[in-house]
Amino acid sequence: MTDQLEPMPGDWQRALAIVAHPDDLEYGCASAVAIWTDAGREVSYLIATRGEAGIDSLPPAESGPVREREERASAAVVGVHTVEFLGHADGVIEYGTALRKDLAAAIRRHRPELVITLNPDDTWGGTYWNTPDHRAVGRAVLDAAADAGNRWIFPDTEAEPWAGVRWVAVAGSDSPTHAVDVTDGLERGVRSLMEHRAYIEALTTEDPEAYARNLIEGFAREEARRFGGRPAVTFRLFNH
Numbered sequence: 346m347t348d349q350l351e352p353m354p355g356d357w358q359r360a361l362a363i364v365a366h367p368d369d370l371e372y373g374c375a376s377a378v379a380i381w382t383d384a385g386r387e388v389s390y391l392i393a394t395r396g397e398a399g400i401d402s403l404p405p406a407e408s409g410p411v412r413e414r415e416e417r418a419s420a421a422v423v424g425v426h427t428v429e430f431l432g433h434a435d436g437v438i439e440y441g442t443a444l445r446k447d448l449a450a451a452i453r454r455h456r457p458e459l460v461i462t463l464n465p466d467d468t469w470g471g472t473y474w475n476t477p478d479h480r481a482v483g484r485a486v487l488d489a490a491a492d493a494g495n496r497w498i499f500p501d502t503e504a505e506p507w508a509g510v511r512w513v514a515v516a517g518s519d520s521p522t523h524a525v526d527v528t529d530g531l532e533r534g535v536r537s538l539m540e541h542r543a544y545i546e547a548l549t550t551e552d553p554e555a556y557a558r559n560l561i562e563g564f565a566r567e568e569a570r571r572f573g574g575r576p577a578v579t580f581r582l583f584n585h
């Protein structure tokens with residue numbers, strides 16, 4: 346576990362991060378996004394649901410708009426101003442060609458070189474069962490990155506095929522290969538997670554800032570041992 350990770354590639358201009366829920370990118374990844382947007386790179390978010398099933402005390406019709414607002418505010422903290430929601434049903438996203446087509450269409454529209462998503466594996470660290478939405482969306486993202494470039498797959502999307510995806514980076518993977526030094530992005534990473542205030546307040550009685558800071562700084566410190574002692578956000582990188 347002391348094997349050192351490679352730095353993420355730097356020769357790209359546009360990234361599209363695709364995840365299931367508002368908040369998925371804020372549990373770590375956003376600190377790396379802050380570093381990228383600081384460097385003048387363009388990062389957009391595509392969220393498959395509105396996270397409307399994420400707050401036990403709030404019915405979906407009320408929760409969806411709240412969570413959408415919180416996600417837009419979170420994104421803005423790390424320099425992301427394009428946030429789109431696909432409106433799939435939270436908690437019951439189905440892996441299949443309909444989802445792959447939605448994602449391929451978005452990749453064709455955004456034309457990213459780097460696509461980012463969240464752990465699609467069965468578990469987190471072997472001890473926590475992953476959610477069906479994360480598994481479905483993560484796998485569909487990895488598939489759709491290739492679908493987007495094939496003109497014969499989903500030929501009726503509005504945008505032209507885009508074969509320019511060079512990498513898919515999976516955040517939160519148990520077997521990361523690459524990392525970003527987030528020394529200068531951590532503070533915004535913390536504030537980005539704190540924007541999910543309604544969600545966090547329903548989740549824990551802990552003070553939202555203490556909750557966000559402990560998690561974000563804790564993750565980054567834990568990964569530092571694999572990245573020369575620098576606080577890091579890690580990814581498993583797939584080449585295209």
Ligand SMILES: [Zn+2]
Nearest residue numbers: 365366369479
């Ligand atoms: Zn999630």
